Amino acid sequence: xYHYSDFDAAFVRERVAQFRxxxxxxxxxxxxxxxxxxxxxxxxxxxxLHAYMLRVAIPYGTLNGRQMRxxxxxAKRWDKGYGHFTTRQNIQFNWPKLADVPDMLDAxxxxxxHAIQTSGNTIRNVTADHFAxxxxxxxxxxxxxxxxxxxxxxxHPEFQFLPRKFKVxxxxxxxxxxxxxxxxxxxxxxxxxxxxxxxxxxxxxxxRTPMIGKVLRDFLPEEDLLPYSEAxxxxxxxxxxxxxxxxxRIKITVHEHGVEEISRLVEERFAQIxxxxxxxxxxxxxxxxxxxxxxxxxxxxxxxxxxxYDSDPVFRSWVDTNVTAHRRDDHAIVSISxxxxxxxxxxxxxxxxxxxxxxxEGFGHDELRISHEQNVILPHVxxxxxxxxxxxxxxxxxxxxxxxxxxxxxACPGMDYCALATARSIPVAQDIATRxxxxxxxxDVGPLKIKISGCINACGHHHVGHIGILGLDRAxxxxxxxxxxxxxxxxxxxxxxTGPGFAYDQIVPAVERLIDCYLDLREDPSExxxxxxxxxxxxxxxxxxxxxxxxxxxA
Amino acid sequence: xxxxxxxxxxxxxxxxxxxAIWLCEDDSWTRDMSRAEIxxxxxxxxxxxxxxxxxxxxxVGAYLADAEPTPKGPQPTHFREAFRTRxxxxxxxxxxxxxxx
Numbered sequence: 001x002y003h004y005s006d007f008d009a010a011f012v013r014e015r016v017a018q019f020r021x022x023x024x025x026x027x028x029x030x031x032x033x034x035x036x037x038x039x040x041x042x043x044x045x046x047x048x049l050h051a052y053m054l055r056v057a058i059p060y061g062t063l064n065g066r067q068m069r070x071x072x073x074x075a076k077r078w079d080k081g082y083g084h085f086t087t088r089q090n091i092q093f094n095w096p097k098l099a100d101v102p103d104m105l106d107a108x109x110x111x112x113x114h115a116i117q118t119s120g121n122t123i124r125n126v127t128a129d130h131f132a133x134x135x136x137x138x139x140x141x142x143x144x145x146x147x148x149x150x151x152x153x154x155x156h157p158e159f160q161f162l163p164r165k166f167k168v169x170x171x172x173x174x175x176x177x178x179x180x181x182x183x184x185x186x187x188x189x190x191x192x193x194x195x196x197x198x199x200x201x202x203x204x205x206x207x208r209t210p211m212i213g214k215v216l217r218d219f220l221p222e223e224d225l226l227p228y229s230e231a232x233x234x235x236x237x238x239x240x241x242x243x244x245x246x247x248x249r250i251k252i253t254v255h256e257h258g259v260e261e262i263s264r265l266v267e268e269r270f271a272q273i274x275x276x277x278x279x280x281x282x283x284x285x286x287x288x289x290x291x292x293x294x295x296x297x298x299x300x301x302x303x304x305x306x307x308x309y310d311s312d313p314v315f316r317s318w319v320d321t322n323v324t325a326h327r328r329d330d331h332a333i334v335s336i337s338x339x340x341x342x343x344x345x346x347x348x349x350x351x352x353x354x355x356x357x358x359x360x361e362g363f364g365h366d367e368l369r370i371s372h373e374q375n376v377i378l379p380h381v382x383x384x385x386x387x388x389x390x391x392x393x394x395x396x397x398x399x400x401x402x403x404x405x406x407x408x409x410x411a412c413p414g415m416d417y418c419a420l421a422t423a424r425s426i427p428v429a430q431d432i433a434t435r436x437x438x439x440x441x442x443x444d445v446g447p448l449k450i451k452i453s454g455c456i457n458a459c460g461h462h463h464v465g466h467i468g469i470l471g472l473d474r475a476x477x478x479x480x481x482x483x484x485x486x487x488x489x490x491x492x493x494x495x496x497x498t499g500p501g502f503a504y505d506q507i508v509p510a511v512e513r514l515i516d517c518y519l520d521l522r523e524d525p526s527e528x529x530x531x532x533x534x535x536x537x538x539x540x541x542x543x544x545x546x547x548x549x550x551x552x553x554x555a
Numbered sequence: 556x557x558x559x560x561x562x563x564x565x566x567x568x569x570x571x572x573x574x575a576i577w578l579c580e581d582d583s584w585t586r587d588m589s590r591a592e593i594x595x596x597x598x599x600x601x602x603x604x605x606x607x608x609x610x611x612x613x614x615v616g617a618y619l620a621d622a623e624p625t626p627k628g629p630q631p632t633h634f635r636e637a638f639r640t641r642x643x644x645x646x647x648x649x650x651x652x653x654x655x656x
Binding site (some may be wrong): 047048050051094095096099120323415416417424426430473476478 | 648
């Protein structure tokens, strides 16, 4: 994985020192809140409902054991002993005190981490496929490009006053595990005539006006990545609307001007700036790429794994859901579920972080990933070690076998923490998962993505959930709208609203009716929820959701 | 015709801890909403908000929140304000876990 250069290390330390001074000046009264707020946001510090919140970047979701241990230490020393992993592969600490934040940032800098550009109108943490470098289906590891983009976008002089935030995601495979079509720029590594390049999507995004990204270039040569990205951001920086923050994202710019016009402007700008990129970026990319080489994986027999798989049903069930094929047959990718039934999606205690760090160091070539689905990944483990890993995870309460199932729910922090939220989302996720566990149906139900947001900004990705739930404030009462048919993969689709929303105490029964409805109407167990929805449409699900209406119509 | 003024309290987040605080009649701040000053007059409420906004070393983002006067002191009327008096629902953290400071 990438290690800081002297430049990176000095840059991050300098930012911490600057912020330390800014915090001191805020506390002694030299800075007003209006002056301080943009400075703290540049360093990932929010003021939420009950406390400050520090959002720490985990670039493209990759970290090592030492970094995970440091996150555990920070949570224990300056927070309440846990952290919350987010849908943008970051971690949030929910209870820091203002005076402690500079020390927390210094502790992050000790392990080559920071909170820069995790907030504000900046180019945010570049996200990537959490199976990068390990998946069998990828053309190339997307992380070297993500790191190049991170370096290019950090403190980029042209982009200090963007209309709004800007998010980039990269994947190296056709199967989209990084929701690239819901990003301002989505990059998919492709090959054409033996040359490597990118399919470039632009103008995707969720939030108030959800849009699926449009193809801006079907094939962008690899060496044009930075100038072309710069051209896109540059065109948007001039065109993007600063009069209305709800219309400021590039998805609206693309929608208002049309993708053809945006393409014309981007190509024009690209032609102008391309000569400035002399090839230094490609030299840097080559150096970065060396740091992302596949670890040396020993040949390991798999007999022990097979014996355990055949004899231990609990282990088998966990392998079936939480273990994914690695590019090498004798290895595997482990997804550690942070979705124990009834627990807060994405939360891990300091002790759990330490267990995961130790597993990465002991069995996983010191690599961990955070997925946008708020789980933790061990990308390179020998199948022979899976029984030991599983046993260790079980002791730490981390062996929930539900990856990809209905209780593997994405949920934003919602009104339990977030100052923008209009309703709670965490307890809805907890209650749905608890109910599913009581019913013991989720294995039968199979792959089903439920995603919950506590406001229209859609941090919980509800628009691309097979079942999406949006919490709103309706006349001073929490109310939950349901959407169906959303999809965050390469078949990206925005879900369709079912109809009127549900009260807080009615949303879990409503989801249960949807699941029952699916079980009744599927052709056979191999037809998934989303496939069944695409076959039959909204009708039957709507009837199941609103039985009173159905009865009134029949009468 | 303007809408009738409903009772309010002045609330904000504390600069150092970031938690919810409410303005009392004696100009101090409390972490217990029921001890806050209830404001039943629009002009007085505006004055008290100005007073709060003039204390940036204590209070961040001061605003007027609806509250119901009760014999036990002001109580929240909206669920968001109710959550601010307690803390999150997923853990016993925040005000619900702490004695009044």
